[in-house]
Amino acid sequence: MSNQWFIKGVKKGILTEGFPQSPPEKPPLRPSLLNGSSNFKCPVGALDENKWNPEKCIFCDKCSMEMHFTGDQKLFKINRKMNAFKRSLYIYIIDSGTCGACNAELFNIFSPQYDANRYGIFLTNTPRSADVLVLMGVETEGMKSVLEETYESMPEPKCVVKMGTCAISGAGIGSKISSLEPDALIYGCPPSPYTILEALIELKGDKP
Amino acid sequence: MRYYKFNVRDGYYIGETRQFSIYEKGMIRRDEPLERLQIIPKINDKNHFNFQYGPATGGLIESLDFKIITNGEAIKGIVVNPYVKSRTMRCLNKTIDECLLLVERINGYHSASHSIAFLSAVEDALNIDIAEGTYYGRIVILELERIRSHLLVLKRMCEPAGFGVPMYQLSYINEIITRIISDISGHRYFYSTNKLNRVDVDFGLLSSYIQTLIKIKREFENIFNGLLESKIFINRLQGNGLIRDDPLIGPAARAAGFRRDARSNISILPYKELNFEPIIFNEGDSFGRFYIRGLEISQSFDLCINALERAEQSEYNYSNNFSGEGAARLESPSGDLFYYVNIDNGLIKDIQMSSPSYLNLKSFIKSAINTIFTDFHFNFESFGIWVSEVGVEFI
Numbered sequence: 001m002s003n004q005w006f007i008k009g010v011k012k013g014i015l016t017e018g019f020p021q022s023p024p025e026k027p028p029l030r031p032s033l034l035n036g037s038s039n040f041k042c043p044v045g046a047l048d049e050n051k052w053n054p055e056k057c058i059f060c061d062k063c064s065m066e067m068h069f070t071g072d073q074k075l076f077k078i079n080r081k082m083n084a085f086k087r088s089l090y091i092y093i094i095d096s097g098t099c100g101a102c103n104a105e106l107f108n109i110f111s112p113q114y115d116a117n118r119y120g121i122f123l124t125n126t127p128r129s130a131d132v133l134v135l136m137g138v139e140t141e142g143m144k145s146v147l148e149e150t151y152e153s154m155p156e157p158k159c160v161v162k163m164g165t166c167a168i169s170g171a172g173i174g175s176k177i178s179s180l181e182p183d184a185l186i187y188g189c190p191p192s193p194y195t196i197l198e199a200l201i202e203l204k205g206d207k208p
Numbered sequence: 209m210r211y212y213k214f215n216v217r218d219g220y221y222i223g224e225t226r227q228f229s230i231y232e233k234g235m236i237r238r239d240e241p242l243e244r245l246q247i248i249p250k251i252n253d254k255n256h257f258n259f260q261y262g263p264a265t266g267g268l269i270e271s272l273d274f275k276i277i278t279n280g281e282a283i284k285g286i287v288v289n290p291y292v293k294s295r296t297m298r299c300l301n302k303t304i305d306e307c308l309l310l311v312e313r314i315n316g317y318h319s320a321s322h323s324i325a326f327l328s329a330v331e332d333a334l335n336i337d338i339a340e341g342t343y344y345g346r347i348v349i350l351e352l353e354r355i356r357s358h359l360l361v362l363k364r365m366c367e368p369a370g371f372g373v374p375m376y377q378l379s380y381i382n383e384i385i386t387r388i389i390s391d392i393s394g395h396r397y398f399y400s401t402n403k404l405n406r407v408d409v410d411f412g413l414l415s416s417y418i419q420t421l422i423k424i425k426r427e428f429e430n431i432f433n434g435l436l437e438s439k440i441f442i443n444r445l446q447g448n449g450l451i452r453d454d455p456l457i458g459p460a461a462r463a464a465g466f467r468r469d470a471r472s473n474i475s476i477l478p479y480k481e482l483n484f485e486p487i488i489f490n491e492g493d494s495f496g497r498f499y500i501r502g503l504e505i506s507q508s509f510d511l512c513i514n515a516l517e518r519a520e521q522s523e524y525n526y527s528n529n530f531s532g533e534g535a536a537r538l539e540s541p542s543g544d545l546f547y548y549v550n551i552d553n554g555l556i557k558d559i560q561m562s563s564p565s566y567l568n569l570k571s572f573i574k575s576a577i578n579t580i581f582t583d584f585h586f587n588f589e590s591f592g593i594w595v596s597e598v599g600v601e602f603i
Binding site: 004005006008009012015026028029030043044058059060061062069092093094095096097098099100101102103104105107108110111112113123124125126137138140141142143146150171172173174189190192193 | 263264265266267269270271273289291292293294295296297298306309310313314315316317319360371372373374376377379380382383386387390391394395396397399400434438594595596
């Protein structure tokens with residue numbers, strides 16, 4: 001019976017796409033980089049003095065009469081590259097207060113289309129063997145101490161990634177996660193797997 | 209209110225909002241606080257100890273706090289705190305559009321269900337008749353959401369069994385569905401897709417995907433049938449997490465033989481016109497819930513394709529200054545989802561929601577007693593619980 005699944009798997013062939021060496025095959029329109037300027041009153045204040053702020057944007061489409069979604073998935077900022085993790089990067093996730101979409105998108109980078117494992121990116125079930133702590137969701141009372149204890153129990157060197165508008169700015173739902181300084185920010189509500197994968201590859205100082 | 213009546217305890221139990229106990233056809237004001245989600249064994253045995261699982265753990269998608277009372281192998285009691293990541297939504301005194309941005313972020317994976325249930329309650333308060341094309345458009349996106357959600361549950365059930373190949377094959381199909389959703393709506397999770405009397409989806413483009421949908425339905429059925437033939441896999445599910453009595457809703461209820469499906473017993477969406485009949489099974493265990501979800505995926509592909517013929521975008525016109533009270537319920541992928549709204553001069557004065565995950569968590573705890581640790585994940589995943597929708601407070 002186990003042979004049956006092995007054969008079924010082999011028969012499917014390679015399903016992984018060329019990204020990030022080649023452009024994304026199906027990039028979503030939202031979230032993606034926004035072009036243009038507008039004095040539209042953004043519900044989450046992502047248009048400050050006509051300038052777009054990706055940290056606050058929830059990509060709700062309300063300003064689309066004047067602003068233009070480009071489809072470009074480069075929606076991240078790396079504050080500190082972690083070359084020590086060039087060969088492998090083990091991720092531990094903390095959901096501080098998400099809607100579940102960020103969680104799902106992070107797991108999606110391990111689906112056959114993206115296959116993050118080929119870049120040495122893995123999930124780990126314990127902070128003791130984690131290199132990077134990925135924080136998602138708004139700050140919540142119940143998760144505050146969990147988040148700090150998790151970071152403390154990670155070995156050095158270590159880094160922190162804030163993923164999604166909730167963790168970065170609160171997204172109009174609550175407060176951003178304030179306790180840890182991020183080494184990378186991944187924008188989006190939720191960020192697409194393309195954005196997450198490219199950001200993690202760049203964070204670990206690897207070449208796509 | 210066209211669909212709901214106050215002070216009526218009629219039909220099966222749906223769940224709890226902040227102030228009301230909800231039933232199939234009515235709602236009753238509740239004075240007591242919600243009961244705690246726990247089963248503590250009546251034993252005084254020094255061989256039992258508490259095992260902490262969560263809130264942050266790689267085994268769960270979301271943060272959830274379990275205290276498991278065990279003798280080492282069997283689960284004798286559970287105390288769950290689903291409020292560890294509770295969020296507060298500032299909806300009161302906001303307009304419908306402002307509130308909608310928050311409502312669709314209550315549960316991102318079931319965003320279409322939440323936004324349509326909320327909008328249906330608002331439309332009930334507004335007392336307007338919805339265009340036929342909008343009704344069918346809503347069915348199309350709800351069924352796409354159901355396919356994706358059920359696929360995730362089945363995928364998560366393959367993982368603890370070490371069934372890597374079907375798990376990745378289901379992930380692959382899941383991503384194709386997500387990309388179709390993204391293409392037709394502009395967003396992978398239907399955010400900003402639903403409006404009052406309108407569904408912002410390119411139905412013409414979705415029609416061009418019909419052959420793809422038929423192909424992936426066939427592909428899914430091959431994987432599903434392969435799993436059904438695998439004795440190793442099925443043995444992990446059969447008899448695990450058996451529950452046959454209340455509180456049961458959604459796929460868990462249908463797996464246990466109850467004919468409970470908001471698609472067939474409430475008229476806010478015209479499922480009857482599509483000859484919809486709920487699929488019922490007679491095993492209340494993890495296998496039953498797995499089996500029902502598998503069959504419902506195939507059914508949802510057909511419903512989606514049939515509804516697409518009559519789906520269209522309608523005009524989006526309504527007055528900003530209306531007042532009223534409305535309530536609506538629909539079948540989300542995890543079960544009955546209920547919204548109540550009170551609107552004054554276009555602003556939300558009260559909003560209450562009953563999520564299926566609260567009752568599913570309750571049923572899960574009940575079903576997990578006397579199962580063993582290695583059964584835990586199969587059983588938990590089979591209920592399709594989303595913690596994000598349990599602990600939401602509207603202010």
